[in-house]
Amino acid sequence: MKKLLLCGLLFTLSLSASYSHWTGTGAIADPKYGQVSSGVILELNVSGDTVTGTVSVNNVAYTITSGSVSGSTYSLAFKAGSSTVTATLTQNGATMAGSMTSQSGKLMNVLLTQK
Secondary structure (H helix, E strand, O other): OHHHHHHHHHHHHHHHEEEEEEEEEEEEEEOOOEEEEEEEEEEEEEEOOEEEEEEEEOOEEEEEEEEEEEOOEEEEEEEEOOEEEEEEEEEEOOEEEEEEEEOOOOEEEEEEEEO
């Protein structure tokens, strides 16, 4: 009976959490070089309204330090070196778009596709 209850609990927990993988590009406006493109990957774990996972930019992974989802809008924060980067991304089906902003004010517009 204990095994059955444990299996039921684990099944219920697995239904309340989800994983998603997003890939795409981001672009930062540079006064000297114009739009500088970067590869972006999101590995997101969502449990209720809490989001954890990683953000990778040009193959450098950063751990999400705080994240939430409300409806189709994801709010994330992560440390890139000594700077905190915040992201606001909106999901529309299998696409996600939005921006990431560093503490210094650099803005990266991103467009991602769910894989």
